Amino acid sequence: MADKIITMEIDGHSVQLPDGMNLVDAARMVGVDIPNLCHLEHMRGVGACRMCMVEVEGSRGPNTACTMKTKEGLKIKTDSAQIKDLRKMVIDLILSMHPLDCMTCPKAGVCWLQDLAYRLDVRESNYTRKSFNHAIDDANGFIERDPNYCILCGKCVRVCTAQNTNILEFMGRGVGAKVTTAQDKPLHETDCTFCGSCLDACPVNAILESGRRAKGREWQLEKADTTCTLCGSACSLVVSEGVDGIVKVTSPKPNAFICAVGRFGFDALNADTRVMNPKIRKNGALEDASWEDALDAVSAKLKAAKANPAKVGIIANASVTNEDAYMLQKLGRAAVGTNNVDSTASLSDTATIPAYLKAFGGIPEVENCLCDADLIVTMGVNASQWSRALPAHDAKIRKTVSGGAKLIVLDPADSAYAGIAAKNLKLAEGTDTYALAAIMAVLVKENMIPAERARRTDGFDAVKAAASADDAAKLAEAAGLSLDDVKEAADLIAKAKLPMILYSTGVTGKDNGADAVLSALNLAALTGGQVIPVLLDANAVGAAMMGLSTATLPGFAAAPAGGMSAAEMLKGGLDFLYAVGDVPVSGKPASFVVAQVSHMNDMASSADVVLPGPAFIEQDGSIINYYGAERTLWSTIASEAEYFSPWEVAAELSERIGGGERAEDIEDVMAEIEQFAMPCDEPVLNAAVIKPSKGAGSASIKSAGSMMALNGSIIGASRVAKLMREAVKA
């Protein structure tokens, strides 16, 4: 946002800051830390804890900075003697009702209260101690709530409310007030999804990961920033490891959402179903083998199968890294000579890549965060925290709407977003292109878009001309909508500063999905907005960019026609199939199957050779997320499973069957793939007139149930499996 810059004074220094920004956030931008216990960055300040009090020139008493905004000429003092005394008193009061057991408290080291008490040198409270002996809620196996530590900052309540989960609230009032559930029920008796947003928000020890106690002091934990690859949301994670393994997984920011599976699924890494070492089928049964023997068996078969390359195939779960995807397709295309290389991404989406290649020649990085949008349009997006389909997308959409953005739902199905939508447009099945054309016709004909809004594009005049020639009423009718509804939606879009259009499997599963995506790109360009593809696989974009797709070679170059897609290969009939990760299959799809998996799954059970692979959070490398942004994966986990990354196996097999010298380490692969990464820095939309059409068909993997379809073996091995079962029941 190009906001006005103002000049104000903090502690005697003149500073320039954006106008109207929250004072605590703004001060942090210029390196001034205003202490606080209740403020959540980028959310409205509530002034609950009174720690952020500052002196304001011209004001009679001190004010809470978190409820103030920057403005021209404002002068504040954040560190005067009077302010220090006030803060000391606040800490003194809180400590009178807080256990002073920092020596054993698991939050020691990351506790905000401990930190402030230390900085202000408040050793113990001057007031009479008071405690309520509240019951501890710890029977759920994920989250332990101990209200005796609670300082009533309300952060957990606000994150829970903003994402519409609505489980935690203040109950009672005054000194007896308590943050808990309706009727003080234990969490597992409520609709809690155990996303654990409250865990990251809690500044003290009132909300703690179950099993966290005595697993290592906070400062002893080794922390690794990585990216979750269990679904298309591809959330950033921080993995904290103690001497005995992973202690917890958290979100890098206190109010960024990660779901229960990403947060609590790490126990799957040590599950019984984990594939610890290679296995070869002998006399009908899989028997443990050495890597050497397994690779001998696989390369011998592959060498023979190479004689008929059209009968050889490679499929990977699109959660593999770019490095894996690149080397896997190279094994197929260069060493074997087949175009049968694909990922699971094509099972849910064959529209995004062709549409974007047509429009931009690549996938440009989305410039803004979804949270910046003041209007969201969802098309066929069925993300849900409760059914555990792209839960982080669901939370982000709901948080953005809670923060004041408007929502337009374009969906033939009953959308879960109907309740929070400003406009719920229930379309006739498959008529997305008609609805978008109708909206564009209204926008162009009624001159609703300021000229400076529309993005510079090639061929856009033709799109505008087509829109102005269109009959909005007829298009609306074809989409099963009233013209008034379309006009209201167009009005909302025209008024928005940053509209963002999200589409998912409801659109991409249709045979005209690519046209719908192109229409959405046209609408976004017309209104200065952005389009965000909501993809089911964490590295769907990267897999295509690296050429692990029947449509693209590395760098999004067009692939020769005739390669078999994942769906076609899974129908059976191949001589040799190398499958990586969970690939949904029934029966044995090739006469010889090599499955590289972290946990036993259907594919591995019928495979001839099973190779151990890394599980999520054990991967190293990079992926391209749905924003088109590169994310790195970095693992420090010392696993007992003897796995190699898929890229290493692919490189080794390549060399063994005569594909040339193998890449030795991941840096070699990274250097090799660098030339193919991110081909469009300054994307110019090559707009094309899209003729509306009625789409048919549906994706073979839909967002509902996608997490289990694409990661069943990992999730099934974790304690979160019971949450998935409950989600299915619900």
Next chain:
Amino acid sequence: MVSMDIDKEMGAVAGVLSREQKQKGMLIHAFQEIQKECNYLPEETLETLGRELDVPMSVVYSTASFYKHFYFKPRGKKIVKVCTGTACHVRGASEVLKALEGEFGVKEGETTPDLSMTLETVGCVGCCGLAPVATINEDVIGEIDMKRVAEIIKSVKEDLS
């Protein structure tokens, strides 16, 4: 029964309030109506209310629990409040309370299983000259001695027959 027609209930104010504000604004009014009818706020009724108004249960309970005069458990037909303010305390309020607790087998704040009586304490009822004092529903009983305690017990039990 409680009317769920928000706009009607809120009158002229409705136009300037958002949907969410209206729903939350309805809660207190609805609680009062429910409590008038049921004598407390039953869980199922609150669930229906939350569903109808599209307000989460956490918010329903958070709002209700803010006010002392909303109850989440059934209350007795007779509400006996024993004053434990300074004057009553000095004049033996604790004896009065103990006698009633013993007779009905409930502790302060509890209700008898047959819902005949809820026993509570209050800080002062404003007639310290009559200490020790108790109230039965709206009636004030002053200068309580053991005889008057017996009368209170009798009055509670009378209603049962």
